[in-house]
Amino acid sequence: MKNSRIAIALAALALVAVSGVALARTSDRRQAIDIESGSAVYSTDDSRPTVLAGGVTITQGTLRITSSTAEITMRNGEAVRAVLRGGPVRMSQQLDDGTPMNSVSSTADYDMQADVVVLAGNVSVQQSRGSLNGERVTYNMRSGQVASGGAAGGGRVKMRILPKNSGTP
Template identity: 30%
Template sequence: MIQLLDKKLTRGILATLLLTGGLSLSSQIYAIPSDRNQPITLEADRATFNEKTGVTTYTGNVVIQQGTLKVQAASIVAHLNANNKIQSVVAQGSPAKFQQQLDTKGGIARGEGRNINYNAETGIIKLSGNAFLTQNGATFRGENLTYSMSKGDIEANGGNKGRIQIVIPPSAQQNMKGVRD
């Protein structure tokens, strides 16, 4: 468990914990609303905050939880803007992972990759390094996956490692059939 060393570190930690509202696959649109009202827990071996650069770094088996949202990584680095709001977050691991329940019926979104980059200004999440994303039974695999939280678009590419793989469950295939006909 991290130890809070001073008020500056505490402020950096609190600002970084705001990432839990944005790092999830689609928390602004689809996640359980009560997640934002749940307490946030963070565990790591070490935490540092640089007030001049606005960079907060967590290292050593980092686990952040808020409601149904869970983020796990070897390290998480958060960059704050001039207003002390999250600008970007980078989670790294072998792999870095996140998951969140999307609705009260139990649908869970999961993602992983060696790197998970979240840009708070654009609402874009990039998973890279053997990336995987699953939501409502559909799965996406590729070297790189990009998800736009505002548009709901997913882009997948195989990079130098080759092709991508997308699996669409039968229920989604039926829903798409009416659109194509």
């Protein structure tokens, strides 16, 4: 029972990688999830969140997530929220077309009930066609909408979009 609860919670963490990328490798979701951490603390019921610490690494197919800690909140035996913090949080994954996506942030917060991922704190999302930088990036997986904002003190959102390779010099 304990192992299945942790596996469900950690599977939810892997979904965090969808943030910022609507076309993440779909076959990754059908792969096994491997998790490593220095420690894991969890309860046999939903009274306290599962906390992974001491360097967390999650891999599933081409997806790789690293952070200092991960906290998974369960309700009625289902993971409802996953929060990764520090180190910083790094995610990398291949898109369905084979190109890489990488992101770095201070935190990644995935609300599984709303299907919303929020990357916060010096966010950088890099893809082959461009980049997005800001203090906060919110990705609604149901609607596909991405919103980005600068720091509360007036920071700026920065994007760079590269031209499509037209095949001409």
